[in-house]
Amino acid sequence: MAVANCPSCGGPIEFKIGSSAAVICDHCRTVVARTDRGLEDLGKVAPLVDTGSPLRRDLPGKIRGAGFRLVGRTQMRHPMGGVWDEWYAAFDSGQWGWIAEAQGKYYVTVKEPRTNLPPYDMLQVGGMYDGLTVSEIGTATVIAGEGEIPWRVEPNSTYQYADLSGANNRFATIDYSEQPPLFFDGEETTLEGLGINVDLEQPRVTTVKVAKLACSQCGGPLNLVAPEQSERIVCPNCGALHDIGEGNLRYLETLRNRGPQPLVPLGKEGTIQNEHYIVAGFMQRSVTFDKKYFWTEYLLFQPKKKSFAWLVEDAGHWSFVKGVNAGSVSDPDPRGAAPVIEMSGKKYRVFQDSVATVESVAGEFYWKVSVGETARAVDYIAPPEGISKEFSDTAESHEINYSHARYMMPEEIEAAFGVTGLPRPNTLGTLQPIAPGQKPRGCVGCGMFTAFVVALLALAGVLTATLPKRTILNNHYYLSDMANPQATTTSSESWDQPTTSTEGGEAHVTFFTKPFTVNGGHNLEVNGITYLDNSWLYVGGDLFNEKTGMVEPFELKLEHYEGYEDGERWTEGTQDLSAYFSTLAPGTYSLRMEGAWDATKPGPVFDLKVREGVFSRMDLVYLGIAIVLLTIPPWIATARRGVGPRGFTEADRWRDSMFTPYGKKIEDDDDDSSSSDDD
């Protein structure tokens, strides 16, 4: 142990580890390097950003039996925004370990001698080195630190790095801050894996009170649920986008496109897979093929682990998404769209390769999100699971991120977050399983609908049979005789003072029927039948009540034409028509009839029949209306609940895929490629 005084403030500094290269003064944040010539002042670092880390200096741990103690850390700024911690672990053996902590994940590495490391310029995300996949390359900036550091920290210095991951949680970093570059090999782990029981630690108090921020534009509250992680926040009231890096609120712009409202409100808490989450952010994204297709994504924050997950909603279908180590995915073409990839023994078939665009954002995000931001996404499916591979490229960094999705029903989301009324899907979801024996989720209330229709038809039959259908007038008129009163009438009923005339080539006759009695309470049918030969007969009439003077008109346009044309016989018109009168009051009624026909033709014969209480054509319309009305509740209930997978096929699922095996076979097609080997 070496104790000295800070060359900047004179305060005591202590080199507890013999191999540490620098100490950051606890009093003035000066980086003091240990050199052959003594102590060197490398400048001051910024105050530590509260990242909400459960780790602290002097915390002991144990990895695979090797004890260590955390002696210092640096904080790095990621090129996409955000800060991560690099903790330095001094092992009992004298070796140094690096523990990187970001978004609730821990990566422990130790320096390994390598001589064949690829130059930074030659690296590509998705590329391979030593069996590892390059998942990210970028430039980091040292912004803060504390304690003892095993390397010469220069405040605000930048260095290039590459993160690599492999099978069995293997993780490695190539550090290009020195020449030749340094290689750190290790694994992704957990607090438990580090031998640290976080529950025994004192709860930490957030020093940056960003949770109490107010919108700079409208003054509305900005309720941050992940204040230590968030980089951007959009005011839910006015759409103002703010940078909140390191607790400082900086207005950027007001987003014009506010997008849809989240179905699960921001700030809502819920439990998925026994983990507690808070809805932190919400965004709408789209892809464009023949047109734009939209979906929404909910950023979920897990307070205990300080990590994030996603809920994705697409046309009523939901999936729960968590990031996975790139190395855990066996991807034959990391930079492309291999037909099949594999993870944990399960094969996933490529479904889509597209560029997703952020259309709108609300709430908070752990990176510097912006509207219009694009990322190439390759989706693989093995319902009810899927894997998405996203490429994020900026001038400063290139990343490839794999995430695993599991299908969820709207009912599960409602139960998880205590919300109601989520829309039900009417289509087959990309990840929705079609399982044999699955509970049918067809039409809601269709059994009752069928019963009602049967009852309705039976009712119509009963009504038809029981309606009175009382014939109260059945007359036979020879209109020629009526037009020629000198002739002998053969009518079955004498008419009451018919008047006739001929005008403009038309013969007219007006007459009254004898009064008839209507019992009332039902409709009345006036039926006219004539016998025409290429001619017409117009009958205009009035039903009238002899006592009250009530008059209701009607007309019957009768005609019949026939002939031969191009060797075919044709006919046109009808000689049998009815008019119906709505429910009548009981009483004595008569018909005033006016007939007109072609005067050059013989006056037609006209049969008049009046019936009370008949099943009319209108009743068939009522029957149709009743059936339509009966379909409405099941239709609404079905739409709200969703049709479900019953009745859909795999071909339906793949209809929107650019890699559909139905009609266009993909390369290296494998019949069981999307099946689960471990199911």
Add this chain to the structure above:
Amino acid sequence: MFKAFYAAFGILVLAGFSFVTWRGIQPAMGQRKYVAGGLRGAAHGGYRSFWYSGFHGGK
């Protein structure tokens, strides 16, 4: 909940259909009017005439 609602709704529709069919309710063929003194006294031509109808058959 849905079943109870739909049962009530369905019974209502059936009852409505039965009522309009039994009663013979029709859309009005024309407006019902009241002619003071009765139509018989207003004839012939005094009440109305059909000449305006213009119907001359299909040919």
